[in-house]
Amino acid sequence: MRAWARCVGVRLVVHIAAKGGKSMRMGKGMTPEQKELYDRIIDDRGKTGAKGGFAVTNDDGSLVGPWNAMVSSPLIGGLAERMGSFCRHHNKCPADLYEVGILVVGAEWLSQFEWFAHEKLALKAGVLPEAIDSIKSQAEPGSARGMTPEQLAVYTYARELHSTKRVSDDTHQKALAAVGGEQALIDLVFTMGFYHQMLGSGVGPWFLFLGFGFRV
Missing domain, CATH: 1.20.1290 (AhpD-like)
Structure with a gap:
């Protein structure tokens, strides 16, 4: 160990270039895979944000923090989102x-x-x-x-x-x-x-x- x-x-340091990136807004040109990941983030992180007292979306529906970058690349981003979810919900x-x-x-x-x-x-x-x-x-x-x-x-x-x-x-x-x-x-x-x-x-x-x- x-x-x-x-x-x-x-x-495990990977730079996610969210700065200057395209904001992913619900229903605004998303692929089905992006929409699925967007909804998953809203469902899971939305509950965490409600518990912690912070919002996970901006006024226009785009995601705050690094999550827009995940949605932009839903296959790899989806795996990253899964790891984050497991770190929070299944952590010993x-x-x-x-x-x-x-x-x-x-x-x-x-x-x-x-x-x-x-x-x-x-x-x-x-x-x-x-x-x-x-x-x-x-x-x-x-x-x-x-x-x-x-x-x-x-x-x-x-x-x-x-x-x-x-x-x-x-x-x-x-x-x-x-x-x-x-x-x-x-x-x-x-x-x-x-x-x-x-x-x-x-x-x-x-x-x-x-x-x-x-x-x-």
Whole structure:
């Protein structure tokens, strides 16, 4: 497992060029395959958005975030959507812990949309605002505040994996105990890899980070 995590780590990075791409609006020239995927995203992510308190479509019916790019290429995009759905609905890692991992990825990419959505979902899952602020500021694990011991173990694992592309035996064992087993830890790493795939640079507007505006 340690070797697998070290090899996979954050290599699952694929830039999805949503910036400047064509917006897919319901019924506006979509193929049947695109419409099927559009409807699937609306049905699944719409429920997630309602729970988290954010919309998944713009006023014109186009999808927000990276989902327009998925619909533009429905075969491969549909597989990506399926993986995202499995990461959310069939994850052996507890929700508060995989949300910590997702937010670490969001902080790495300075992604506005990811924070807009997953800060709310993390709060719903039980991650405290103080902990979210620590993740956003990329605080060193020893300085992070507001986390449960399990959340801190996952945060330490995610930060170490991102900064060194590997994890120590001690960090691995603590994260393994925190999430509850090997499958849960593998699911966490797959989930972080999926969000790297979705959060390539150039996919978001201004992200306010520690009081400064960064373009992503």
